[in-house]
Amino acid sequence: MLTAAAGVLTSPLAPDDFRAMVNPLWSRQRLSGRVEAVVPETSDASTVVIRPGHGWREHLAGQHVGIGVDIAGVWHWRTFSLSSPPGRPDGLVTITVKAGPGGFVSRHVVRRLRPGGVVRLSQPSGRFVLPEILPARLLFVTAGSGVTPVMSMLRGFALAGDMPDVFHAHVAPTGPEVIFGDELRRLAARFPSLRLHEHHTRPGPGRRARRPTMADLSAACADVADRMAWVCGPRGLLDGAEAYWRAAGLADRLRTERFQPVRRPSAAPGGRVRFVRSDREVVADGGTSLLAVGEEADVVMPSGCRMGVCRTCLARLADGRVRDLRTGEEHGDPGDLIQTCVSTAVGDVDLDL
Amino acid sequence: MSGSTHLSARDIEEFGRELDRLRAEVIASRGEDDARYIRRVIAVQRGLEAGGRAVMFASVVPPAWLAGTAMLSVAKILENMEIGHNVLHGQWDWMRDPDIHSTTWEWDFASPADQWKHSHNYAHHTYTNVLGKDRDLGYGMLRVSPEQPWHPIYLAQPLYNLGLAAVFEWGIAIYDAEIDKAWQGEKSWGETAGQLGRALRKAARQGLKDYVAFPLLGGPAFLPVLLGNLTANVTRNVWAHTIITCGHFPEGTRTFTEEEMAEESRGDWYLRQLLGSANISGPAILHLLSGNLSHQIEHHLFPDLPSNRYAQIAPRVRDLCERFGLPYTTGSLPRQTASVWRRITRLALPTVSAARV
Structure with missing residues (x-):
């Protein structure tokens, strides 16, 4: 009611446009x-x-x-x-x-x-989270900057002063290159229920560089199969983990987060892409994501991870078919919400943007 | 098209290529400074608008009324000219900022943004000064070219052009609905009525704001606030009308026939934009308040380049014209305004055949 009244005074702008002028942090629409x-x-x-x-x-x-x-x-x-x-x-x-x-x-x-x-x-989102009721034992497997979401979890436990039984295996090139290395080691020292296992792929002169395998993990952590697992890191690590847990018949105990750019397939034929609400039309090849096509045409494109994870870029398909850059699969019916960051045009496409 | 100047088709192609290069140069160098410029103009405009309205509340003191009205007038002028018109052209779309984007912007002008974008960005900027195609050529009510057939109604055109200046935004809102096209059966009455309806609703919101809500908030200053808002709106209208008529109607600007624009090359198109437009010379403040339409030539050559760049490229466009022996019409605001009025007054009378203007 108050907003509507204020809207009369700021028309054709919104009250928010003036609030944001004073302090961008006061904006509710941006x-x-x-x-x-x-x-x-x-x-x-x-x-x-x-x-x-x-x-x-x-x-x-x-x-x-x-x-x-x-x-x-x-x-x-x-x-x-x-x-x-x-x-x-x-x-x-x-x-x-x-x-x-x-x-x-x-x-x-x-x-x-x-x-x-x-x-x-954007508002936070994602399903790489802890369940409401914590399992008795947890396993975190991270590599490189894949440690960040797990760090949020560990810090949450530490803030509450209540660390569950956690085995954390982390892979990094060297000790000093472990993001949050000191803090992780401090936490492990402070909470006996947190076990930290660091694997360095470039351990130093005289020692053989090696990527860890799932066998290494089982050797370090005897009860892998009994733990609920969260794995975040590069593609190789995730593929390995998924294969391991699937083979063990425990796929439902695994949560993964993929942050890897999408591979571009070979130049497939594209089509005309029409951004209906923006009244723009451009020709796109079959290898460029609709997100990139739209941005190149100066259309306001919602976007986020640009790798098909966060779904910030969802747009309504008004007409046409698209190909998923990750799988090569062709799909799309009018009205579908598609991820523009991993979709390319298969022939002519109309987007409700 | 090449028949309209001494240039060969090859010269015209070269002229076009030079302009394409200039355009590419500006696009490649758009960046932080440009973004800062438009954000600053928007901040100043909103500050002036809020400040002007606040000061007007103190209108029991006459200088406050004057100051408030002046601030609000400038705010409305900036909003329409340097911000609204240019944002709606997509000049700032490259920033990918949904808050400053042609597809999301709405302005303090009676004509709704989408109707304006059709009649202005598309119709006027594509068919600039082509008789029978560019409806902006006289807005369907003025005779600005001797090729337009005379009618006794035009005897009154100096008078009603003056009236149009005062109510410019309303005139444009009605004009954008293209009632004439519906009349001629080129579009449906239903569509036209829908457009008029939307314009009317937008107009109602603005009326409510300027003539009811803010005067009521003014309390004892109800009447001064109402009059201040009315003055600001009329000032904006007269200013916009002046600048816009100076863009295409001064002596020296040419009109074209549909045959002339048939099979136009890119160079021909540039040439028509140049020959059909006129600049206004003056200080930086004039350029700002005119929304850089004082660089009408540069704007018509490159409607979607950021307006703050027109002044920068103007000397180079002018040099180019000199090199190709092409006219570059420009003059001070008083001179160009007088020129427009002379033309409108002269063409109010029937033209003696073959007398070119």
């Missing part, structure tokens, strides 16, 4: 956050501490969030796991980002974001 600090973790990873604005819904440990950053005047969105526990007394949240060699946005986040800067946020 959720934003202020960067409070950027803390280096390793040589190429940093933690960004963010104060979320009005309307932020608290996340569950393990969830991810879409972050929009302004790079040279253009908004770019990516999805990162939250590394902070829910319910931090200071109300701040953190993401921990590794600057990838080809990661245009991640490099900006790690190297260029400064305290006081404003980022845009």
